[in-house]
Amino acid sequence: MSEALLDIENLSAGYGDFSAVNEVNMKVEKGQIISLIGLNGSGKTTLINTVAGLHRSSSGRVRFKDSDITNLSAEKIVSKGLSLVPQGGRCFNRMSVQDNLLMGSFPKAARKKSKETLCRVYELFPDLKEMRKRPAGTLSGGQRQMAAIGRALMACPDCLIFDEISLGLSPAVIKDIYRRIIKINQEENTSVILIEQDTQRALKASDSFYIMLKGKIVLSGKSSEIDSETLRKAYFGI
Amino acid sequence: MYFVQILVNGILLGSVYALLGVGMTMIFGIVKLTNLAHGEFVVLGAYLSTVLAPMLGVDPVVTLIITVPLMFLSGFLLQYFFIGKAMKKGAEPALLVTFGLSIILQDAMLMIFSADAQHIVASYSMSTIKIGELEISVLHLVLFAISVVSISTLTLFLRSTHTGRAIRATADDSDAAALSGVNVNRVYAIAMGIAMASAAVAGLCVGMKWTYYPSSGGGYLLISFVVVVIGGMGSVPGTMIAGVLFGLAQVIGGANYGLLISYVMLLAVLVIKPKGIFGK
Numbered sequence: 001m002s003e004a005l006l007d008i009e010n011l012s013a014g015y016g017d018f019s020a021v022n023e024v025n026m027k028v029e030k031g032q033i034i035s036l037i038g039l040n041g042s043g044k045t046t047l048i049n050t051v052a053g054l055h056r057s058s059s060g061r062v063r064f065k066d067s068d069i070t071n072l073s074a075e076k077i078v079s080k081g082l083s084l085v086p087q088g089g090r091c092f093n094r095m096s097v098q099d100n101l102l103m104g105s106f107p108k109a110a111r112k113k114s115k116e117t118l119c120r121v122y123e124l125f126p127d128l129k130e131m132r133k134r135p136a137g138t139l140s141g142g143q144r145q146m147a148a149i150g151r152a153l154m155a156c157p158d159c160l161i162f163d164e165i166s167l168g169l170s171p172a173v174i175k176d177i178y179r180r181i182i183k184i185n186q187e188e189n190t191s192v193i194l195i196e197q198d199t200q201r202a203l204k205a206s207d208s209f210y211i212m213l214k215g216k217i218v219l220s221g222k223s224s225e226i227d228s229e230t231l232r233k234a235y236f237g238i
Numbered sequence: 239m240y241f242v243q244i245l246v247n248g249i250l251l252g253s254v255y256a257l258l259g260v261g262m263t264m265i266f267g268i269v270k271l272t273n274l275a276h277g278e279f280v281v282l283g284a285y286l287s288t289v290l291a292p293m294l295g296v297d298p299v300v301t302l303i304i305t306v307p308l309m310f311l312s313g314f315l316l317q318y319f320f321i322g323k324a325m326k327k328g329a330e331p332a333l334l335v336t337f338g339l340s341i342i343l344q345d346a347m348l349m350i351f352s353a354d355a356q357h358i359v360a361s362y363s364m365s366t367i368k369i370g371e372l373e374i375s376v377l378h379l380v381l382f383a384i385s386v387v388s389i390s391t392l393t394l395f396l397r398s399t400h401t402g403r404a405i406r407a408t409a410d411d412s413d414a415a416a417l418s419g420v421n422v423n424r425v426y427a428i429a430m431g432i433a434m435a436s437a438a439v440a441g442l443c444v445g446m447k448w449t450y451y452p453s454s455g456g457g458y459l460l461i462s463f464v465v466v467v468i469g470g471m472g473s474v475p476g477t478m479i480a481g482v483l484f485g486l487a488q489v490i491g492g493a494n495y496g497l498l499i500s501y502v503m504l505l506a507v508l509v510i511k512p513k514g515i516f517g518k
Contacts, residue, residue, distance in 0.1 A: 054413055074416035083417070090414040092407045103407045106400065107419035155419060 003066065005030045005191050006051075006082070006159055011060035013050040020046040022215040023060065028159060033185055033192040035202035035223065038212035039235065044195045045087060047212070048161055052084040053077040065158065079107035083157035087164050089148030093137030097128055100136050100147050104154025113156065121150040124180060142173035149177070153184065159191040160184070166198055174198075178205055199235065213237045239371050244489050250378040252485025253385035254447060257440040258458055259465030259477040260389060261433035267472020268409040268429040269317070271325065274336040276462055277455030278343035279434050283309060283441020284450050285351055288358050298358045298442060299384065305438040313434030318427040325426075340455060347452035358445040381443045388439050392432065393474055405429060409472060464500055468507045469514050476516025 004027040013021040020043045028034050038044050049055040051062055053074035062070045069077050078084075092100050101121060105114035122129040125146045131139065136147055145165055152160055162181065166174040182205060185192050196202035203209055203223045211219040211234045219226075219234035232238075258280065265273045283305055290301040316339075325332040362376040396402040408415040408425045416422050444450060444458065465484055469476030487503060488496035507514060 052417065054416065073421070074413075075419045075421045078417060078419040086414060086417060090411050090417075092410040092414065094410050095403075095406055099403055099406075103403060103415070103418045103420075106404060110419070111400070151418060 004028060004063075005032075005065060006193075007061075007063040008047075008051060009061040009063070011047065011050060011057055011062060013046055013055055013057045019058070020215055021050060021057075024212075024215075024217055026210055026217065026220075028191050028193060030158070030191055031185070031189045032208070033182070033194065033206040035194045035196055035206035035209045036212060037196050037199045037202050037209060037235070040197065042212045043215040044212050045163055048084060048163055048193070048195060051077075052082065052161065054084075075107075078155055078157075079109065081156070081158040082161070083152040083155050083159070084161045085145075085148050085152045085163065085165065087167065089144045091136035091139070091144050091147050091151070094135060096133050097136055097139070097147050098132040101128070101132075101150050101154050104151035105156075107155055110155045114154065117154050117156060121153050124153070124184070125150055142169050142177070145169065145173075145177060146180075149180070149184075157190060159193070161193040161195070163195045164197065165194070166196065166201065174201065181205070199231065203231075211235055243372055245486070246372060246374060247378065248486030248489040249482050250374070250382045250485070251447075251489060252482030253382045253389075253478075254440070254443045254481070255461060255465050255484040255488075256478045256481025257385045257388060257436060257443060258462045259469065259481055260392065260474060261436035261440065262459075262462040263466045263469065263472055263474065263477045264429050264433045264436070266466060268405060269321075269325075269426045271321070271329070271332055272336070273430075273433065274333065274459065275340040275343060275455075276433070276437060277457065277459030278340045278347075279309070279313075279437035279455075280441045280444060280458045281347060281450060281452065281455045282343060283438035284358065284445030285347060285356070285441075286438065287442045288356050288445060291358065298360050298446060299380065302384075302439060302442060305442070306435045309438040310431040310435040312431075314427045314431035316434075317430035318423065321430065322423050322426055340459075344452055344455060351452060353451060353453075355449040355451055356445065357449045358442065360446060363446065377446060381447060384439060384443060388436065389474065389478060392436070396474070401425075401428065464504050467514055468504055470517030471514060473514070473516035476514055479515060 006028040008024060008026040010023045010025060011021060012019060012023055024047055036044055046055060050057045053072055056071055061068060064080060064082055069080060092103060101118060102114060105111050105117060127143060128147060128150055136144060139147060165177060181192060184190055194202050194206060206223045209220060209223045210217050262273065262276050265271050286305045287298050287301040290304060291298040321332055321335050324335045365376045366373050367376060396406060404420045405425055407418065408420060408422055412422050465477055465480045468483060469480030483503060484500050487499040491499040
């Protein structure tokens, strides 16, 4: 088996005495789409924020492209090629759409290619090009998510993590966004981690899945091989 | 004509108040910190220019070439190694650090420069020029020019450079900025550097316009607060407008009612638009 692009080993993290993520193991290969699904409060966001450097781990290790990135700061991790699209997109509301995108190419390596990457992002999201001068705060929820995805792409990542990208969006918009995520994955060979509560959609889009419950991975495997009964039991812990 | 004269004086003087507020608003808006030492930074800037100008035998304005980079560096190091560390423990410890810093600076300046009144004198301090019936102080024109150049340079820097964009992004959402590859602690340090550099410029201006003492910082801090709150925290254009309003209030109200009018204005803004004229 080839060496994993992202390798999470026995990672734990929490808030004070409360342990939100408990000895989680996870592997993402190059070009793979992984879905991480689970109920509200199961620790998905904490896990991914810890991987991306927004939260400190209490134990365990994270390896990315053969180097140890455990507890590195978020800006160092992003410059290594791991980008997170945080929950709700978190665009810079007072800045224009184009400035938001250009912020994505802040890491030095990405900055050199920022012109070409920007063209590529506008090709992928033509709507963003039309709205490039508008402040991001005036965009709709779906448009903001696209701007956030575009911003993450500007860093030319090898692995993209989407934290509940479909939250609060209409089914048509979600479908559209998923179509583009798959396109990014196929054309750029970017690995993708989808964090979702919408299990059906996430499983359909991904190669393999991890189900998280109360801070632990309770089930994992190939997305195509799981039956709905096993899925439901693991998801709700019954 | 009298009205025009007041308007012109108010605007010219207001630019100095705007300059006092700019450093404060940067720290409010970007670092999300109330910097209680800002007034002392201004006074320190004034002393540096007061000492350097005769030492080098140059016009006081030229001393900015030394004081601005020096104060920028001090601000950068101060934030990176002291205030930034305190901020990790919460907003209150950081606030107390700036309070302690203001006391230390004030006492240090008292020890070094004594409690005597100081004033920065330039060859044109007393001259005026006549434009039609208007009589304008050359000093006011110089201060206005310094202020406009400084604030425009800062605005241009924030709008059109990579670092400026990173600063704006950090002010909007520091976590999202970090996820975009920005070293947030470094941005905070740059912001404090800019704030101190602006205090160097403001210090030169207030030192040329008024007499000052080591204990003058509190007064300047209060003015900065008023200007920043009226203009809207974190907004540079708002600070400019508020500075001019404050200046007009001083000129119209004179020594007796100037401050009264400003505080009534502050109250009015707080009631009508609590986030300030340009607040978001």
